[in-house]
Amino acid sequence: MTSVKKKLADNQPVIGTFGKFSCPTAVEILGYLGFDFVILDMEHSSLDYSQIEHLIQAADAAGISTVVRVPGIEESPILRVLDTGSQGIQAPGVDSPEAARKVVEAACYQPLGSRGLSYSTRAARYTLKDKGQHLLACEQEQLVVVQIESKEGMDNIEEIAQVAGIDVLFLGPADLSNSLGIPGQTNHPLVQAALKRLCDVAKRYGKTAGTFVANREQAARALAAGVRYLAYDNDVSFFVQGSRTVLAEVKSLLKEQEAI
Template identity: 40%
Template structure:
């Protein structure tokens, strides 16, 4: 299972954010049957060295590897793609110019100006045919942008016009903060803004993604047309499992 199912067959896809630096964890998620992992270099300690090991584990486990970079920075985006991520996820995109900057960094000419190096993992360390690599990379590299602030919401129509953006990802937590309601992701105002973005993005033919904390939230957003579901975070899922076990052992 991979993100291709979502892009080609228009089916929903599911995967967690990962903050723990561990390729075995990626394998476990693949065996469990998810579609992708989001290797989170925005929040948490992950660096590119361990991210590369986690991308490798994703490939071996039949998962797509998405890397969330810490900011909209061409050097970070090209490093994430050079180590072989299938998609780059970029936080805090607020304007059309921000969205264009993502495409410029993620695509080679003529679509963009991604830094060129054929000796990286993504190019099979130079084993991929010189001409084919650039074309294939432009075809296969996906871009996912976060709309999660008031400015991004105001500029959504302009952002949606940018060619080369594959998924509009709504960050509910950052969005709730930008509305003065930090953490209140179920607040009616936050939900209304999310629904607005979903409707506009879907009208523009874009795939929409969001983050959920639980299965009920996943079902709610799936029913409203969200397809790329970032399902919780490794640390939270592991904590919850251990807590349930500890509670039953100590109370039972």
Template identity: 40%
Template sequence: VMLPSPAVVEMCGYAGFGFVILDREHGAAGMETLENQVRAADAAGIPAIVRVPSRAPDNILHAMDAGANGILVPHVITAEDAEAAVRAAHFPPRGSRGMTTTSRAGRHGLASPADYMARARSETVVICQIEDGAALQNVTAIARIPDLDAMFVGPADLSTSLGHPGEPAHPEVVAAVDRIRLEVESAGGPALANFARTESDAASLVARGFPIVCLSSSAVFSRRLADLVAGLKR
């Protein structure tokens, strides 16, 4: 979800999606809107993952304090990048995340520190996005980072990085994506995720071994509206 709208998050939940990604890398939502989007996700019964603007620890902390179920970290290139993301998302002893119970995640001061930290330890999700050619040589090492829950292929930036912007179906890009999948599976790594432009793309990715597939709500809305207008003009 790129649109800074809690209502769109609710719609995704009521429509039956398994989770929602709140995009702060490319989207327009500020922190106050993000907190309301997470609140809307809770109301609609859908887990909320925040794609943070960067892997800087303060970006990750703000998302987790807002009550997000987890984070999606863009442009992870090395195992060290992935380890840093995991540490920023988790409290000690696994990580270095700062703790306050006065945040929304801490139920505005009503959660005990012990309960809050136990809940965070069992529920926090960390996903790294592989979307740079430079990351391809490090996929196996990234996949072996403890407490990394998923690796998400970013086809738009990956195709651009490989010299084929806007061509996720280019043979070189397809080969790179398949290589990522095979290396993660061989390493016994985390879950695999990918992004699809259309429903048919999503079905194809599932068949290729990506059990988690995401769609852009903005693109879905835009396409449906354009199809509606075109149909009415006939």
């Protein structure tokens, strides 16, 4: 399996989605369909660490990269999900360069950070992986994503982008719209201007631009702006949309039969 970080280094756009279901089968299906990555969501779901481990195991089997959106920027959740074998972490609410450095400190080994080192983890194959290879793999394959989702974060975007160890600047359009006083208006010109600025800053400082989209129009606009780390909706929405379509089709058939 080629890591998302390697694909991005080769200038390939990557397509993922948020995963909120605790069922490993859902993650497997996303992998078999050909998604590049799934963001396992510990911020806006009830997923716990044990479930995260099972979902990562399913992802590894299906050849899809995993990124875990941790519930905050504290050291403990970042360390725990990386030790579980996630290929990356996505930290919400990064509003300042100090917060960005805190994320890097927790996620990266020396010299970039001060992540606690243990070899009896799933990430290190329970001591079976060569120690040097484990450290090298973390350096070369581990993705660190910070979410910029407030006016303060956008005001500090230049400084955040200069923090070593950050790979992706990810615009959170929903929370940004809330911060700007236009809650839910993710297509508003102010939000779109922020996305364009984030993409420009990311390019200037050698970072990847990312964002969340919920439809084809938003995806096209994001890609045209320079986004290469694209999170398209989530598994819950996919299930609802598919189920609604099937139900509508069957109800339509029933009405046609009743009319005969």
